[in-house]
Amino acid sequence: MDTSAFEKKNGKYYLKYTGAESYYKNGLLLECIQHFKSFMKGKLLDLGCGNKPYSIIYSEVCDLSIGCDLPFSLHQDANVEFKCYAEDIDKYFEPGYFDCVLCTEVLEHTVNDQKVVANINKVLKIDGNLIISAPFTYVLHEAPHDYRRYTLYGLKNILESNGFEVLSILSIGGTISSGFYIFYYSITKIFFYSLKKIGLNQIHENNFVKLVTSIPEFIFYKLNISSFKKKLIKNKYPSKNEMFSSLGYFIVAKKMKDL
8 A cells, every 4th residue: 555545635535445455444544644643743753664655644744754664575666765674773763863653553563562662762752752553353464474463451551661651542443343354354365265266366456356345345434434533533442342352453652751
């Protein structure tokens, strides 16, 4: 996914129908990032940025943005400023250099997540903002570099133990959403595997097939986006249902102290 996955209407960005692998999850993440746009300021580090899809948003409010991704990233066409491991960012940037760090769906792919968060603390200024998301009830992805999942408590704990104060926590769906996505993803995988067995190896790359197989997820997104926006506006803490099972969590935190 890159900036071409989005389109702008009336001053707001929307995910195109075929813009991402998971329309539902990425659509909700896009809503979160736009809602908390005011926390992006000054110098911003987009950590684990891939093709920098959100640069189209933060470039409107930041003085400087730097993208950082893995040397062996699956996003081979990524045009980023730095290629290094998230565990090593303190070797490339001075302490307190950034005003904001954006880190979406990255932490689960790092070998040492504690060190990554500690290093984010190092490169952020005091009172700097961290905008981060990570999956909870979600399928294997970007294998073999997919190492863990985070409960709300686990993600909150790793931030607070590394000098951050959590300002907002949003759940990316709840039990029904995570159940739907895993069922939908599994059925889609079985469907394409069956076609592959009869010789249709590249059918999953056909645009028409993509359009058709994405319909259930698109409808599910449309059915849920209104209630999700209300939770964003109210800054509503995840319910018991959303803590029991969710596709993941989106957190805005502030650096309170150096380690």
